[in-house]
């Protein structure tokens with residue numbers, strides 16, 4: 221096994237979450253026999269400081285029929301509008317009138333549509349054929365493929381080079397992300413700009429918070445590790461921002477390495493901060509396995525105690541990917557959790573991957589026999605939306621206790637936060 225960034229074989233195992241099925245594959249009971257797990261082992265590269273999964277699930281298994289829609293959440297659409305404003309304000313013109321923009325991972329075409337509305341000519345690349353067809357139906361061109369060095373070459377020959385290449389939550393999901401970056405290099409004009417965003421979670425990993433680790437997230441980028449991969453790919457980092465999207469994300473601006481431009485002060489500052497926090501030093505990661513294992517023991521013992529206290533299984537709130545990771549790693553199954561409540565219609569009526577706990581809508585709480593006599597404990601899995609979860613619960617239930625796993629494990633009575 222070699223580092224996906226620099227090719228070094230000096231990889232150190234940080235922790236293993238065991239074998240877990242793809243966390244977005246909610247299944248029906250009849251599908252249980254075919255369910256397949258893949259190891260979730262996190263490694264650190266001592267050469268380039270890249271935090272990465274060991275075994276990388278072929279992306280074709282994860283992304284060829286994708287169910288996450290960019291346009292489905294208002295908050296995400298607002299974020300994409302903001303990204304378009306950033307591109308606009310950094311372009312030399314007041315509008316995007318003559319700009320040629322490529323989006324890698326164009327999903328349902330929400331961002332392409334915003335760029336087009338601003339006058340730009342747009343092209344998308346996305347492997348999900350179901351989504352590519354939909355975007356073509358809206359009159360925009362999309363190549364249903366994985367972006368790579370080869371595809372970058374083809375695009376620049378067939379469609380011409382691009383003033384902007386945008387990749388939101390794509391690069392860290394791509395096992396051969398160096399090929400993706402080389403493709404960006406092939407596609408950019410001489411003064412073109414590359415904008416990418418991904419989760420920025422190395423500091424939470426150092427604290428032992430492991431629930432952002434699942435197969436889609438092959439890499440946990442720091443600027444230090446990314447800078448090295450950019451350099452190997454013929455690109456350089458020119459500016460960076462840490463933004464609050466999805467907890468914490470890194471937004472990186474890059475360009476071709478041969479372009480005469482000096483990186484901003486923010487680049488040197490963030491690199492210095494990361495070094496000071498120990499992101500690039502293997503010794504900083506030495507306490508992580510013990511923290512992750514201690515979390516598992518504490519959650520299991522608290523769940524067991526709550527089951528005893530109320531004489532009932534718990535009900536879990538939210539079935540996000542991170543919640544599926546928590547349940548699987550901690551081995552909490554249908555013996556511990558009655559059901560999981562989630563808003564997503566595609567998950568309702570199905571089972572949680574690996575742990576096979578049924579997923580239901582919020583109305584399932586009202587249908588419990590005995591009303592407030594069914595007082596019990598709840599486990600918040602969408603803990604990053606805990607205020608929303610606690611409010612929705614308090615609308616339906618008067619009594620009981622809620623266990624919140626992260627950032628610090630704690631219990632609150634129903635109706636409090």
Ligand SMILES: [Zn+2]
Nearest residue numbers: 223226265268
């Ligand atoms: Zn490396």
